[in-house]
Amino acid sequence: MTAVVTLASLARLDHVERQQERLAREDPEVLRVLVWLDPTPAPAHLAARALTLHVPPGGHGLRLAAGRNRGVAAAVAAGHDLVVLLDADCVPGPAMLKRYVEASARHPRSLLCGPVTYLPEGVRVDPATDLAALTAPHPARPDPEPGTTVVAADEDYALFWSLSFATTTAGWEAFGGFDEAYEGYGGEDTDVAFRARAVGVPLVWVGGAHAYHQHHATSAPPWQHLDDILRNGALFARRWGRWPMEGWITAFAQAGAIEQVGDGWRRVPA
Template sequence: MTAVITLCSAARLDHVRRQQRLLTTEPVRRIVVWLDADAPPPFPGAEVVHVPPGRHGMLLAAGRNRGALAAADADLLVFLDADCLPGPELFTRYRSAADAHPDALLCGPVTYLPEGVRPEHADALPPLTAPHAARPAPPAGENVVAGPDDYRLFWSLSFAVTAKTWSVLGGFDEAYEGYGGEDTDLAWTARQAGVPLVWTGGAHAYHQHHPTSSPPWQHLDDILRNGRLFADRWGFWPMRGWLDAFAEAGAIKHTAAGWERTQAPRRLSSRP
């Protein structure tokens, strides 16, 4: 059985409801993890798991782990972020890739949809396909084993693993709270454990547009805190492009102890 696990908060409720409507036509078990403090709304046909925020914000790592625990009887786990729609072949392509590479971390291409485009039916998605150029996008049915340097390209917004591989990885590290770092940490854990990263052709996901900032100022404190945790563990700071942008804007500086704010930190909210 395939289980699809999605994190959700009030900020992405409309995105998840659109996603869940598309998922009703798929033979998958649906698990929605609600990350806000208040009680979750209903998601018809889906199992809902409630993981309230922690001290530093939403528990993205812990939420994914709880979703996987709820799907303990599934042999294939597909993680799909709140703002992502599944392409018509996403599950069949992930399943086929898992059959061929049962010990791998599987990643499909992601298309970022423009503002105002809100597909309501799966057959509307293929004409919109334009995979993000930052990562490989093999042809449908082709699976490409990534090189050691490609683990930095892992994105948690759409990926799949067999239950056995999930056990090998041990899930996401729940020391990460709020936004950023937990997905790169999982990728480096996979690399260290010898778990292959496989680019899965045809497993298309479609990211629904929502307002954001670049760099993500609302997540600055999360990025610094989680970046330091990652650096202490792996010897370098992740999310370097954002750090450079924050530094150029004068918000942070690099010291002997790592990246730090140039002013007293203020409490910022974070949402997936």
């Protein structure tokens, strides 16, 4: 039995409503778990359509790691042995759930990752949208042929994205879920991938398990998350001996916003 866990907030309300419509259409039997991350609980109309949990922010912002852990725990408690975690701004492709189910049978104790297409501005996903015609997976991640899987090399674990992945209860128990010391944005997904690698849980690229990221305004690098990235990046570096999110760190440094101090980084004093 399959469950889909989604972290959501008012900032992505429109996106998550479209996602939930797609999930209900693709598989009416799938358990949909919504984890609401805002200080106040989820709107009543969402709570009426899915199993809804409330994980309010912590001292350093949204509790993404804790939210995923709570969502998976609820799915497992309801008797589901395959859990798909899908970000609020992503919608499933027509075969995504099927491909994850097939891959979990072949790789029952793994992190399973499907390709993600970033939809361009102006594309609004509705029930009639032909997502297959829009498929253009992000080139930074592998895109195996549909129905095939590829086991990642050790050096590829840094490519893990949490916006669309799946795992069985055996895989989840093996790597222990997400570390709730991470709060706010960034780092918790690479950390969980490295912990999976450390205990021998394979990372598997799943061909045809397409998800589609709905467009929304972003900044590059994500200036609104600078302090989160520095805090979570330092936590990650203490554990793994290297900094995550290297592209963003480089961009912040080149812009003169941060400076290197020893093996770490800090804001440039005002």
